[in-house]
Amino acid sequence: MHGIRKRFYSTINNVLVCGSGLMGRGIAQVTAFSGYNVTLYDIKQDVLNKALELIKDNLNHSFNKQLNDKTKAVEQTNKTLARIKASTDLNSTFVASSPDLVIEAIIEDLEAKKTLFAHLDKIAPPGVIFASNTSSLSITDIASGVSRKDNFVGLHFFSPVPIMKLVEIVKTEHSSPETAIICKDTPGFIVNRLLVPYLLESVKLYDQGIASIKDIDTAMKLGAGYPMGPFELLDYVGLDVVKFINDAWHAKNPQDPMFQPSQSINKLVAEGNLGKKTGKGFYDYTKKNKL
Ligand code: 3HC
Numbered sequence: 001m002h003g004i005r006k007r008f009y010s011t012i013n014n015v016l017v018c019g020s021g022l023m024g025r026g027i028a029q030v031t032a033f034s035g036y037n038v039t040l041y042d043i044k045q046d047v048l049n050k051a052l053e054l055i056k057d058n059l060n061h062s063f064n065k066q067l068n069d070k071t072k073a074v075e076q077t078n079k080t081l082a083r084i085k086a087s088t089d090l091n092s093t094f095v096a097s098s099p100d101l102v103i104e105a106i107i108e109d110l111e112a113k114k115t116l117f118a119h120l121d122k123i124a125p126p127g128v129i130f131a132s133n134t135s136s137l138s139i140t141d142i143a144s145g146v147s148r149k150d151n152f153v154g155l156h157f158f159s160p161v162p163i164m165k166l167v168e169i170v171k172t173e174h175s176s177p178e179t180a181i182i183c184k185d186t187p188g189f190i191v192n193r194l195l196v197p198y199l200l201e202s203v204k205l206y207d208q209g210i211a212s213i214k215d216i217d218t219a220m221k222l223g224a225g226y227p228m229g230p231f232e233l234l235d236y237v238g239l240d241v242v243k244f245i246n247d248a249w250h251a252k253n254p255q256d257p258m259f260q261p262s263q264s265i266n267k268l269v270a271e272g273n274l275g276k277k278t279g280k281g282f283y284d285y286t287k288k289n290k291l
Contacts, residue, residue, distance in 0.1 A: 015037070022160075056077060104132045110142065126148065158191065203234070
């Protein structure tokens with residue numbers, strides 16, 4: 001126990017990020033930008049390649065803006081990229097990178113997350129901190145199969161990760177005070193607990209014919225000062241992600257009218273229209289005029 005506690009206080013140098021989708025690649029980018037060594041793990045090589053390309057472009061953009069010097073920006077981008085290793089082999093990656101912290105950002109599926117953490121628990125030395133970036137699942141449930149429950153927290157980032165300044169740190173009743181202190185393990189934590197009902201309510205307004213997608217978005221941007229309207233944000237976050245959250249909360253609270261499944265979202269997801277990432281969601285991004 002003493003050894004474990006000592007490790008809590010030791011500096012984190014190496015971070016393993018599991019999952020290289022929208023969130024995982026953003027987390028890897030900001031972590032490397034902040035000076036940590038990062039290993040980005042994914043089961044798909046093509047997704048990893050794409051993530052590295054996007055990270056490179058984003059870093060280059062940020063450094064260009066910060067330094068106002070193209071040559072220096074390329075230098076800094078390459079220096080930061082050199083801190084990111086990408087791999088599809090979890091076991092050998094783990095040994096080679098010796099992470100102090102693992103951040104999971106894979107598919108929003110409880111069983112998939114539990115399976116990954118059960119495996120990590122076997123190969124990670126005691127004291128390695130495990131964190132999940134889940135948007136909606138209970139951290140306690142995700143951690144239920146691991147032995148290191150005191151070293152398990154939620155680290156909830158927001159999209160786009162390099163721009164949004166908040167990270168929710170979520171503790172369970174088992175998390176040690178040295179590991180986390182901020183928010184209780186409650187569905188949606190703080191932001192999604194408020195944001196997701198707002199998004200779902202917007203879809204209901206549209207489904208009931210009360211206003212058009214464009215008018216609802218314009219109203220919230222001009223009337224509430226939000227940078228994106230709810231439908232732009234739904235498409236941006238991904239309709240599959242929002243459906244996962246909606247379904248999980250509906251399963252837990254089947255009587256709550258707030259979380260009744262949304263026909264519009266289910267239909268779009270069934271058609272493979274997941275939002276901006278697939279080119280179509282509530283808006284059609286393949287057209288010049290989105291609607
Ligand atoms: N990655 C990195 N940088 C990005 C980016 C991305 N995906 N998208 C935009 N940016 C950068 C741009 O490069 C630009 O940087 P610059 O000022 O240095 O040039 C800056 O962000 C502003 O971008 P734009 O000028 O193109 O566009 P906007 O001014 O409209 O800003 C936005 C874009 C920052 C995405 C803004 O619309 C916004 O804040 N939207 C709301 C986002 C939000 O609510 N996120 C939370 C989602 S909920 C969530 O993630 C939780 C999860 O569990 C579901």
